[in-house]
Amino acid sequence: MSQGDRPITEVAAGILLDSEGRYLLGQRPEGKPYAGYWEVPGGKIESGESVFDALKRELQEELGIDIDASQELTVLEYDYPHAYVRLHVSVIRQWSGTPAGCEGQQLSWQLLSDQAPSVEPLLPAAWPMLEKLRGLLKT
Numbered sequence: 548m549s550q551g552d553r554p555i556t557e558v559a560a561g562i563l564l565d566s567e568g569r570y571l572l573g574q575r576p577e578g579k580p581y582a583g584y585w586e587v588p589g590g591k592i593e594s595g596e597s598v599f600d601a602l603k604r605e606l607q608e609e610l611g612i613d614i615d616a617s618q619e620l621t622v623l624e625y626d627y628p629h630a631y632v633r634l635h636v637s638v639i640r641q642w643s644g645t646p647a648g649c650e651g652q653q654l655s656w657q658l659l660s661d662q663a664p665s666v667e668p669l670l671p672a673a674w675p676m677l678e679k680l681r682g683l684l685k686t
């Protein structure tokens with residue numbers, strides 16, 4: 548699929564949310580676009596994968612955890628210089644294992660009640676995901 552003449556990169560992102568209202572951010576490793584920026588864990592959906600399949604695989608690869616279920620939160624599109632991305636964002640409240648930076652990335656738990664994360668910079672498309680999540684939890 549394409550947006551004008553730009554191909555669309557389909558991405559699955561998963562917000563891990565714990566019972567104390569904290570969510571997890573990871574720092575993009577060297578060698579990727581926006582290295583050093585903080586993001587919600589996830590990655591590109593491969594051909595033939597569902598959003599959930601991709602999320603499960605990415606969270607295993609990046610964090611070493613296993614998920615059995617997720618809740619769809621929103622779909623966002625963002626036009627970066629390096630790619631036009633469509634982000635399928637889900638919330639995960641239960642997982643097995645303890646999240647670790649399996650690709651050498653730093654991790655940081657953040658309080659959703661804080662207006663802004665204590666780490667920066669954040670990938671531009673991560674902000675609207677957090678706003679959506681705050682909206683969902685208010686209702």
Ligand SMILES: Nc1nc2c([nH]c(=O)n2[C@@H]2O[C@H](COP(=O)(O)OP(=O)(O)OP(=O)(O)O)[C@@H](O)[C@H]2O)c(=O)[nH]1
Pocket residue numbers: 556558559560579580581585586587588589590591592625627630632634670671672673
């Ligand atoms: N995982 C993740 N990706 C995001 C977020 N926000 C956002 O714009 N993106 C964009 O979505 C795309 C995800 O690609 P990625 O580089 O993380 O995917 P990947 O791990 O499969 O990458 P690779 O195939 O280069 O190893 C990037 O273009 C990234 O800039 C976010 O919060 N989390």
